[in-house]
Amino acid sequence: MESSKPQSETREILNQQRLLKQAREKVNRLLHKNVYIISGDMNIRGVIKGHLETLGFHPDKVRANNTPAELIARLKQNHDDVDLVICHLKALDSRVSNQTGVQLLNIVKDILLNASSPKNIPFIFLEKEFERKDILLTFKSGASQLVIFPSDPVSLGNKLHDVFEMPKDSVMAQETMNLLLQGNKFQEQGLFESAIECYNKALSVGGNSVDVLMEKANTLLKMGELEQAILVYKRVTEVEANFPRAHQGLGMAYSRLGNFYEAKKHYMKVMEMEPHNVQVTYNLGVLYQDEGDCESAKRYFEQGMKLNKKFVMNYLGLAKVHEALDNPGESLKVYKQAMQQNPSQTFLYVTAGDFCLKHNLNKEAEDIFGKAISQNETHLHLYNRLGIALRKQKKYDEAIANYTKAIKIRPDDANLIYNLAKAHFMKGEDLPSIQKLKEAFGMDKTLRTKFEEDQVFSRLLEKYPDKFID
Numbered sequence: 001m002e003s004s005k006p007q008s009e010t011r012e013i014l015n016q017q018r019l020l021k022q023a024r025e026k027v028n029r030l031l032h033k034n035v036y037i038i039s040g041d042m043n044i045r046g047v048i049k050g051h052l053e054t055l056g057f058h059p060d061k062v063r064a065n066n067t068p069a070e071l072i073a074r075l076k077q078n079h080d081d082v083d084l085v086i087c088h089l090k091a092l093d094s095r096v097s098n099q100t101g102v103q104l105l106n107i108v109k110d111i112l113l114n115a116s117s118p119k120n121i122p123f124i125f126l127e128k129e130f131e132r133k134d135i136l137l138t139f140k141s142g143a144s145q146l147v148i149f150p151s152d153p154v155s156l157g158n159k160l161h162d163v164f165e166m167p168k169d170s171v172m173a174q175e176t177m178n179l180l181l182q183g184n185k186f187q188e189q190g191l192f193e194s195a196i197e198c199y200n201k202a203l204s205v206g207g208n209s210v211d212v213l214m215e216k217a218n219t220l221l222k223m224g225e226l227e228q229a230i231l232v233y234k235r236v237t238e239v240e241a242n243f244p245r246a247h248q249g250l251g252m253a254y255s256r257l258g259n260f261y262e263a264k265k266h267y268m269k270v271m272e273m274e275p276h277n278v279q280v281t282y283n284l285g286v287l288y289q290d291e292g293d294c295e296s297a298k299r300y301f302e303q304g305m306k307l308n309k310k311f312v313m314n315y316l317g318l319a320k321v322h323e324a325l326d327n328p329g330e331s332l333k334v335y336k337q338a339m340q341q342n343p344s345q346t347f348l349y350v351t352a353g354d355f356c357l358k359h360n361l362n363k364e365a366e367d368i369f370g371k372a373i374s375q376n377e378t379h380l381h382l383y384n385r386l387g388i389a390l391r392k393q394k395k396y397d398e399a400i401a402n403y404t405k406a407i408k409i410r411p412d413d414a415n416l417i418y419n420l421a422k423a424h425f426m427k428g429e430d431l432p433s434i435q436k437l438k439e440a441f442g443m444d445k446t447l448r449t450k451f452e453e454d455q456v457f458s459r460l461l462e463k464y465p466d467k468f469i470d
Helices: 004-030 042-054 069-077 101-114 132-141 153-165 171-188 192-206 210-223 226-239 244-256 260-273 278-290 294-307 312-324 328-341 346-358 362-375 380-392 396-409 414-427 430-443 446-453 459-463
Strands: 035-038 062-065 084-088 123-127 145-148
Touching: 004 153, 035 042, 035 069, 042 062, 042 153, 062 069, 069 101, 084 101, 101 123, 123 153, 145 153, 153 226, 171 192, 171 210, 192 210, 210 226, 210 244, 226 244, 244 260, 244 278, 260 278, 278 294, 278 312, 294 312, 312 328, 312 346, 328 346, 346 362, 346 380, 362 380, 380 396, 380 414, 396 414, 414 430, 414 446, 430 446, 430 459
Parallel strands: 035 062, 035 084, 084 123, 123 145
Antiparallel strands: none
16 A cells, blocks of 8 residues: 555656646747736735746736735726736735725726726636635626635636636636536436536536536535546546545545545545635544544544534534443533534434433433423424433323323324323323324324334233224
8 A cells, every 4th residue: 555655646746747737838828918916915926926937927927916006007007908817806905905806806897998998807716715606796797717725827727728718708608607507406406417417518618617517526426426426526626726625525425435545635635725624524533433443533523613613513423433432421411512502403402312312311311302392392303202201210290291282282193192192001091091092093093003013012902902992
């Protein structure tokens, strides 16, 4: 295994060199363009400027500032001095003002419009992450491309090529966007084959669009076409190496295939770019738990809990680790932490209460289900679970009162009536139990089979056979 790692790293380096050569060839005809970089972050300005110079741009062709003042002044003097703007989608420099990249885009449009200029100056927006709503909004406002930072010369070169070779207002671009939106609709409806068909058409029209490739890969992942999804996610990383969602998708696909080494490698890549990604900390915790490495699993679940106290999955993961280590008391502490941080999430109470029933922590189960019912009196499942906890403690009167209250809310629920009958039986009240049993059987005939298969409860049938004659 160790000897194959250097070979793999060498192949990766050679592949990056090949991709960089291709990117330089793509932008070779664009090196005369005047590019303005606007960012309040000096590091971002320096990195993007360095990428452009790596691609072959002369330093005189690239200007980087924290505000758009020079850009606007130059634009008013001579439109030909500005060919491309790379800036943030959100605040350009929060230390100076709240002006956003979208606002700057509109200012540039107004300057060109007032000067009756036919020129179109493309914008590339960059951020550390984009949500889907951001992507659609920015393209509607006229943005040409999006770049996720940290980027690399290959990704940026591909974006530059797309900006100038396929302008956003072209017929080709509009057709690509329409196909993408239609594919997304099909995907949301579960019509995956139709979605894939739309994405394939969009790719044939508009080339290797990262947005289209990502949606296609996500759809393939939902379909369970894991090998195909991996191939498409890898195409995304070839176009844009530092794309967190692509590496996250690769992690998910590899983990489902049982290739934990590759899954962890891609999840760790995400953590490098997004150290606060609580979903990925959870995913890593699950991988280590599946491998039997409970200590590493605990470390990632606890890290996720510190990052976001409201993200419940890390609590559930940590509780399962303690349970696997035969330490139900520690599991219960974690469940209580989760409920304290998320008091309105009923499913947490159900999960924690069922855990207590499983481990015969019946008093704790009673307390948890009782608290949940006080917050959500119409959740019938809680009454059923509370009744079980009360029965196990031989609190039959409380169990009967609990089921009676639930039946008032849902008088046609046969299971509730059946459970009430069982509570009467456990208390030694045979005739009331039989009365409720027959009522439940009348609503749901399958409950008769359930009753007959219950070796303890069915003693009523042996004791009072004439009472069960239809």
